[in-house]
Amino acid sequence: MIEAVAITKTFPISSGQGRTTDKTVLQSVSLTIGDGAFVSLVGPTGCGKSTFLEILAGLQAPSHGEVRIDGTRLLEPLPNTPSGIKAYRKKHRFLSPIANSLFRNKPRHDIAMIFQDYAVFPWMTARQNVQFVLGLRGVPRGEREKLARHYLAMVGLEEAANSYPAHMSGGMRQRLALARAFSAEPGIILMDEPFAAVDALTREKLQDDLVRLWETSGITIVLATHDVGEAVCLSDEVYVFSPAPGAIRGRVAIDVPRPRRHQTVAVQGLKEQVLSHFLNT
Numbered sequence: 001m002i003e004a005v006a007i008t009k010t011f012p013i014s015s016g017q018g019r020t021t022d023k024t025v026l027q028s029v030s031l032t033i034g035d036g037a038f039v040s041l042v043g044p045t046g047c048g049k050s051t052f053l054e055i056l057a058g059l060q061a062p063s064h065g066e067v068r069i070d071g072t073r074l075l076e077p078l079p080n081t082p083s084g085i086k087a088y089r090k091k092h093r094f095l096s097p098i099a100n101s102l103f104r105n106k107p108r109h110d111i112a113m114i115f116q117d118y119a120v121f122p123w124m125t126a127r128q129n130v131q132f133v134l135g136l137r138g139v140p141r142g143e144r145e146k147l148a149r150h151y152l153a154m155v156g157l158e159e160a161a162n163s164y165p166a167h168m169s170g171g172m173r174q175r176l177a178l179a180r181a182f183s184a185e186p187g188i189i190l191m192d193e194p195f196a197a198v199d200a201l202t203r204e205k206l207q208d209d210l211v212r213l214w215e216t217s218g219i220t221i222v223l224a225t226h227d228v229g230e231a232v233c234l235s236d237e238v239y240v241f242s243p244a245p246g247a248i249r250g251r252v253a254i255d256v257p258r259p260r261r262h263q264t265v266a267v268q269g270l271k272e273q274v275l276s277h278f279l280n281t
Contacts, residue, residue: 001032001033001034001035001069001070001071002031002032002033002056002067002068002069002188002220002222003031003032003033003067003068003069003071004029004030004031004032004052004055004056004065004066004067005030005065005066005067005068006028006029006030006064006065006066007026007028007029007030007052007055007062007064007065007066007067008024008026008027008028008029008062008063008064008065009024009025009026009048009051009052009055009060009062009063010022010023010024010025010063011023011025024244024245025048025051025244025245025246026048026051026052026055026062026245026246026247027245027246027247028064028065028247029048029052029065029241029246029247029248030065030248031239031248031251033220033222034220035187035218035220036218036219036220037220037221037236037237038211038214038220038221038223038234038235038236039220039221039222039223039235039236039237039238039239040222040223040224040225040230040231040234040235040237040238040239041053041222041223041224041225041238041239041241042224042225042226042227042228042231042238042239042240042241042274043226043240043241043242043243043246044226044241044243044278045226046243046244047241047242047243047244047246048241048244048245048246049192049224049225049226049241049246050192050193050224051246052224052241052246053113053190053191053192053222053224055067056074056111056188056190056222057111057113057190058074058111059113069111069187069188110184110185110186110187110188111186111187111188111189111190112180112181112182112184112186112188112189112190113181113189113190113191113192114174114177114178114181114189114190114191114192114194115177115192115193115194116192116193116194116196116197117197119177120165120173120176120177120180121165122164122165122166123164124164125161125162125163125164126152126157126160126161126162126163126164126165126168126176126179127145127148127149127152127161127162128148129165129176129179129180130147130148130151130152130176130179130180130183131144131145131148133180133183133184134147134148134183136184137183137184137185147183148161148183149161151179151180151182151183152176152179154179154182154213155175155176155178155179155182155209155213156175156209157172157175157176157179160172169202170197170198170199170202171198171199171202171205171206174194174195174197174198174206175206175209177194178206178209178210178213182213182217182219186219187219187220188219188220188221188222189219189220189221189222190221190222190224191221191222191223191224192224193224193225193226194206194223195207195230196225196227203230204262207230207233207234208259210234211234211258211259215258223235228271228274228275229262229267229271231274232254232260232267232270232271232274233260233261233262233267235254236253236254237251237252237253237254238251238252238254238274239251240252240274240277240278249277249278250274250276250277252270252273252274252277254270256270
């Protein structure tokens with residue numbers, strides 16, 4: 001279970017002449033996501049969705065609030081006052097927040113993250129990309145070849161096992177990113193606009209494949225997207241973020257059986273329900 005409690009994120013912004021001002025991108029965001037759920041976060045560009053995902057992943061620490069995974073805190077908030085910073089440095093010395101999480105607050109779940117720009121190694125073939133993740137998992141070298149081909153086959157890339165990302169289409173590269181994420185066997189996959197860069201037909205096929213993989217894996221998926229139709233077609237529930245500073249404006253449960261299609265009356269009605277949280281302000 002993922003629990004985010006009153007997550008606020010503030011960045012210092014230089015205002016010139018050595019002065020700084022604070023910019024708040026997330027404001028007291030709280031939500032709970034059950035094990036095995038598929039949840040989407042929707043909102044306009046700049047509302048803090050990506051920042052929130054990075055906080056869930058442990059790549060950033062919140063300014064206030066905390067994230068817990070099965071009751072274990074992921075990262076403690078960073079201080080934002082001189083006295084707080086001094087106390088934090090004294091407590092942790094040279095440790096960065098991420099290093100601190102590794103040594104002190106490591107959660108019991110592995111977390112994988114998929115980005116919009118694919119985030120695969122261009123100097124490795126598809127097979128080698130997946131084998132690299134299997135190596136990080138501690139899979140014996142002799143088993144990595146077979147397992148890599150298994151995960152590539154899961155996403156329809158078995159024929160492209162020896163291809164480099166530069167020789168793949170955008171859709172194929174995102175399939176490779178999916179294969180890498182699932183090969184890590186995480187408890188949670190966080191996805192930041194993963195299909196935004198592909199064409200509409202490829203995007204719908206990738207959405208179908210993602211649902212198929214999720215239904216057979218039991219993995220918890222959190223998807224950040226500005227595409228309301230995508231959120232409704234994929235998710236169990238949708239959280240609507242306000243414009244910056246991002247706060248949860250509403251939650252919509254999606255109770256339409258899968259598979260779902262954008263053109264159906266039920267999906268259109270749910271899209272209108274999500275959009276109403278932006279319109280009724």
